[in-house]
Amino acid sequence: MNTEVSESETEVAEPIRRSFLFAVSAAVMAFGLTAGYGMFAWLIGVFLYPFRESAESWQFLSDLGSFGVGHSLTYQSPAGQKIVVTRLADAGTVDDFIALSSVCPHLGCQVHWESNNARFFCPCHNGAFDKVGKPLSGPPKDSDQTLPQYALQIKNDLLFIEVPTTSLT
Amino acid sequence: MVTAVRNWFSERLPISGVQIAELTNEPVPNHLKRWWFCLGGTPAYLFVVQIVTGILLAFYYQPAPSTAYESIRTITHDVSYGWYIRSIHKWAATLMIAAVILHQMRIYFTGAYRKPRELNWMVGMCLLLCTLTIGFTGYSLVFEQLSYWGATVAANICDTVPFAGVFFKRLLLAGDSYNSQTLPRFFILHAAVLPAVMIGLLVVHVGILRLQGITEFRFENEPDDKPQTFNFFPDHFYTELTIGLILMILLSVLATVLPVDLGPKADPLTTPEVIKPEWWFYVSFRWLKLFSGTFAVVSSGFIVFVMFVWPFIDGWIRKHTRYTEASVWIGIVGVFLLVGLTVWEAIVEH
Numbered sequence: 189m190n191t192e193v194s195e196s197e198t199e200v201a202e203p204i205r206r207s208f209l210f211a212v213s214a215a216v217m218a219f220g221l222t223a224g225y226g227m228f229a230w231l232i233g234v235f236l237y238p239f240r241e242s243a244e245s246w247q248f249l250s251d252l253g254s255f256g257v258g259h260s261l262t263y264q265s266p267a268g269q270k271i272v273v274t275r276l277a278d279a280g281t282v283d284d285f286i287a288l289s290s291v292c293p294h295l296g297c298q299v300h301w302e303s304n305n306a307r308f309f310c311p312c313h314n315g316a317f318d319k320v321g322k323p324l325s326g327p328p329k330d331s332d333q334t335l336p337q338y339a340l341q342i343k344n345d346l347l348f349i350e351v352p353t354t355s356l357t
Numbered sequence: 358m359v360t361a362v363r364n365w366f367s368e369r370l371p372i373s374g375v376q377i378a379e380l381t382n383e384p385v386p387n388h389l390k391r392w393w394f395c396l397g398g399t400p401a402y403l404f405v406v407q408i409v410t411g412i413l414l415a416f417y418y419q420p421a422p423s424t425a426y427e428s429i430r431t432i433t434h435d436v437s438y439g440w441y442i443r444s445i446h447k448w449a450a451t452l453m454i455a456a457v458i459l460h461q462m463r464i465y466f467t468g469a470y471r472k473p474r475e476l477n478w479m480v481g482m483c484l485l486l487c488t489l490t491i492g493f494t495g496y497s498l499v500f501e502q503l504s505y506w507g508a509t510v511a512a513n514i515c516d517t518v519p520f521a522g523v524f525f526k527r528l529l530l531a532g533d534s535y536n537s538q539t540l541p542r543f544f545i546l547h548a549a550v551l552p553a554v555m556i557g558l559l560v561v562h563v564g565i566l567r568l569q570g571i572t573e574f575r576f577e578n579e580p581d582d583k584p585q586t587f588n589f590f591p592d593h594f595y596t597e598l599t600i601g602l603i604l605m606i607l608l609s610v611l612a613t614v615l616p617v618d619l620g621p622k623a624d625p626l627t628t629p630e631v632i633k634p635e636w637w638f639y640v641s642f643r644w645l646k647l648f649s650g651t652f653a654v655v656s657s658g659f660i661v662f663v664m665f666v667w668p669f670i671d672g673w674i675r676k677h678t679r680y681t682e683a684s685v686w687i688g689i690v691g692v693f694l695l696v697g698l699t700v701w702e703a704i705v706e707h
Contacts, residue, residue, distance in 0.1 A: 238532045268626050294650050295513040296534075297506055298628040311630050312510060313646045314707050330649035356422045356537060356625050 243354045249273060249340075249347040252280065263287075265351035271338060272301075273349065276320075282340050287349055288321045293333035308335065384586035385593045386573045395600055396460035400488070401559065402601050403453035406608070410446040411548060418498065420544035422537055425500035426622045433619060444612035450492055452604070454637045457488050465667075465688050469572040475668035477565040480558055482665050487555045489637065494547035496635055500540065505623030507634050508543065509535055514645075517654040535625065631706050639702035640695055 249263055250273075260274040269290065277284040290298050290308070297312035307324055308317040315326035321335030328334075339350040367373075388394050417436055419428040432439040461481065464470055470478035493511065497504045512535070515526040531538035573585065587593070621629070634642055645653045663670065671684045 236528060238527050238530075238538070242533045242536065270626070295510040295517075295645070297510065297632075298626065300628075300630075311628050311632055311707065312506065313642075327645065327649050327653070331651060333650075354536075356535065356623075 242352060244350050245353050246341070246348045246350050249349050252342065252345045252347060255285075255347065257284075263349065265349075265353070267352040267355040269351065271349070271351070273340075273347075274320075282342050282347075285340050285347065286320060287338040287340055289336040289338055291336060292328065293336055294327045294331075299335065378590070381590045381594075383567065383570075383589045385589050386571050386586055388573070389571065389593060390587070390596070392596075392600070393459075393463060395596060396456055396463055398597050399456040399600060399604065400453045400460060402597070402604060403449045403456060404555065404559070406449045406604075407446060407453065408552065410442050410449065411552075413442050414446060415548060418544075420498065420541045422500060422540055422623070425498060425540055426619070429499050430619060433617070440616050441612055444616045445608050446495075447617040448608050448611040448615075450495055451636075452608070454488055454492055457485055458637075461485060462688075462692065466685065467572070468684065470668045470671075472668070472672060474565075474569060474572070475672075477562060477569070478668050479665055480562045480565065482661075484555060484558050484562060486661070487551055487558065491547055491551040491555070492635065492637060494543045494551065497543045498540070498547060499619070500623045501620035502623055502629050503620055503632065503634065505535065505625060506628055506632055508539065510634075514654055517650045518658070519651075519655070633702065636699065636703070639699040643698045643702040 247263075247265070250261060255261070255275050257275050257278045260272055263271045263273055265271060271287055271289070273285060273287040275285050288308075290300070292299050292310040292312065292315050294310065294313055294315050297310050299308040299310045299315070299317065301307075302309045305316075306319065308319075308321070310316070310326070310328075313327050315328040315333075316324040317328065317335050318324055321337065323329040323333055341348050341350075414432060417428055417432045417439070419425060429443070432443050434440070464478070464481070493507065497508045508530075512526045512530045515529060516522045518525070527533065529539075529542065530536065531542055633639070641657060644657060647653070648656065667684075674683050675681045
């Protein structure tokens, strides 16, 4: 078998081999850089992303028998939020009750009750809500945002509410 | 002896006085003798003031909800000249934002953003957004009522952004709502991340400026034979030094006559009856009151996007329509809106 390679064949083969090796090494380098630094970027993202949800728990509110229709009670959560819970109906289900959050659904400020105007008012962007949390005016009215409600549940004729349990300071 | 020392240094720092002169003595167009064309150097000078005073404040500031407010009280009332350093930091921030806005208006109304300077306008826009964000994170650190509710509102604005909003809100607050790990994030953003980004952007901003040269203007009353440039060093350098000195005097007077105090401590359970952000956010604050949440946020984003790509929009208008000076009229409307909404928010309670 003739293993000799002519001079002209060598001249062609060298640049092809060189450019092939260059392309392969460039691809390996690009993969290495992407994988290495990409992994590092992913790690930074995971490191910075919050690692726990906010703590909430179910707290006892009242027994159903002593909570009549039309009555309200003010409850203070372990984190300090004052929550007004009202009974609107007598069906004996959790839908009878409403526990309004004082966090404005627009951008998260605290609303307060204005007794002279019979409304909840948010001082940040002038949002207003009626006593059951329906929007009356301001940006929440424009986008039909009601005051959020705390989750309630009934167990063995006892009413429970789910509230935050940790305060900031 | 002197020669020996000089030789020792010249061996280790092989650069001659002539080379330094060549590097710094870029010819500067004549219009820069007018002070309003030097507004770009003003925020840069104030940025240096912010870095120096910020480092000093960081010696005492403790970024945690239980300690932040007290540490600022200590800086303001107990530490020697703490009130002065903090007031300089606050007033320099105010002046820096004002100077950045004025600088951008000057660039806009003189058309200095036009081809081939579109990219530098966009770098400038990034610097504007960084300046506003560093201002916002700055007053969030005080942990007074405005700090807490400002941060809450900003995080919920993020939440309103379609698609990625919730992700960014959680990333900003380190949770679903303001918690004990939120304040350290604002501190790191304010004192490390944003300054580093801004230094990088400033290097690019000034680098592009040096590569392209400053836009040259000729005024109508100038004689044709007047030299069109003057030396950067020492002529323009002295102008900048003078502006720096005037700013330092102004800052000192403001800090002494109107020192910064502390508002009520943050109370997560009570939003104050009257609450407003710092003046530079009055426009957005009023905008948020005028429109529903999503519309206000999306439209603000759209306006910022238009500002970013304005040089290209303006180029298209000038090429394809006969309204070659449309940018001036659009700019005037923009300034009226900016000033109008700011004044409106300033004079009303709600």
